[in-house]
Amino acid sequence: MTPPLLHIGGASTASVVVTLAAIFLLMLIMSFAFWRGPQAHRRWSGPWLSAWLRASAPRIGVAALFCVGLFVASFLSGGTDDDAGGDNVCSRGLSPITGQPLDDARFAAAIDGLVQLQAGADDGDFVRVPVLLFSDAHGVSHDIDATLRPLDSRLATDLCESIVILELELAGDLNLDTTVQEASTAARLMEEARTLIGDSEDTPSPSEDLVGAGVCADPIGRITDDPVTDQRIENAATKTRSIADAAVRGDPSVMDGLFSSDAHNLTHDIDGPLRVTNADLAIELCLNVLELEIQLAGQYDLDTIEKVAVASADLLERARSALDTSR
Numbered sequence: 001m002t003p004p005l006l007h008i009g010g011a012s013t014a015s016v017v018v019t020l021a022a023i024f025l026l027m028l029i030m031s032f033a034f035w036r037g038p039q040a041h042r043r044w045s046g047p048w049l050s051a052w053l054r055a056s057a058p059r060i061g062v063a064a065l066f067c068v069g070l071f072v073a074s075f076l077s078g079g080t081d082d083d084a085g086g087d088n089v090c091s092r093g094l095s096p097i098t099g100q101p102l103d104d105a106r107f108a109a110a111i112d113g114l115v116q117l118q119a120g121a122d123d124g125d126f127v128r129v130p131v132l133l134f135s136d137a138h139g140v141s142h143d144i145d146a147t148l149r150p151l152d153s154r155l156a157t158d159l160c161e162s163i164v165i166l167e168l169e170l171a172g173d174l175n176l177d178t179t180v181q182e183a184s185t186a187a188r189l190m191e192e193a194r195t196l197i198g199d200s201e202d203t204p205s206p207s208e209d210l211v212g213a214g215v216c217a218d219p220i221g222r223i224t225d226d227p228v229t230d231q232r233i234e235n236a237a238t239k240t241r242s243i244a245d246a247a248v249r250g251d252p253s254v255m256d257g258l259f260s261s262d263a264h265n266l267t268h269d270i271d272g273p274l275r276v277t278n279a280d281l282a283i284e285l286c287l288n289v290l291e292l293e294i295q296l297a298g299q300y301d302l303d304t305i306e307k308v309a310v311a312s313a314d315l316l317e318r319a320r321s322a323l324d325t326s327r
Helices: 013-034 046-077 104-122 128-143 145-151 153-171 176-199 213-217 230-249 252-259 262-277 279-299 302-323
Strands: none
Touching: 104 128, 104 176, 128 145, 128 153, 128 176, 128 252, 128 279, 145 153, 145 176, 153 176, 153 262, 213 279, 230 252, 230 262, 230 302, 252 262, 252 279, 262 279, 262 302, 279 302
């Protein structure tokens, strides 16, 4: 799957087009401003404009070629996240998060979860869809990456990107058509991974020492283009505390829905700048949110979820103070 954005230093495709159009327009304006033209014709008259066009045609051609060349170069360079590591979260690879074995039954459950997610989105079920994503469909995408990537790096990257798109949909306005399409894509890619890994001789389970510490030892990379602001961190902390409240009530659908928002995504987006300011705090926040992922992926120990959610919210508040994003 091709990444959805064309980047120049992190800008989207639309931004690139606007930038190149502005460069081209500026060249035209400068050409108008500095070209005097024949004195026999009144400025801006028809003959004057015709003379200007003939004289400026070479410059216009060069400007157009420059803009087209820059656009093509940016397209071929692809997109990367402007995070602390400088790599896209999916091109760098994912670390395991559960430590559970990669057996066929687990693959089947993950694929079934994605198929049900597709059906739920097709039915417009806004409550059920987040629950299905943060079942083992999400956990398996992490746990298989280290095994799948050496076998087929393109497939590993495509599967990761497909799951990230689903995460972003659930964290945003939830376009059901996009969710249906991407859930179908993710299920197909997961089936391909299942076949490929099943055919390989070496299918190890994620080792326990890689789980948790391995994920959080290095920068985890941005997954949205939203700016990290004081208000965004505060909203994420509020949603994380609401997860604790939902755990007290024993309401799993609310917990999953809240976690699929910035309670999860901000942990990625804040990680790069926070590691520069306070690396220990960044790692601690990552580990706490990771524990929430594991719990919501199937363990559902409500007492643990409540405690970890409260701790994560407190860490987000500390992160807001450390970054002081309001200034």
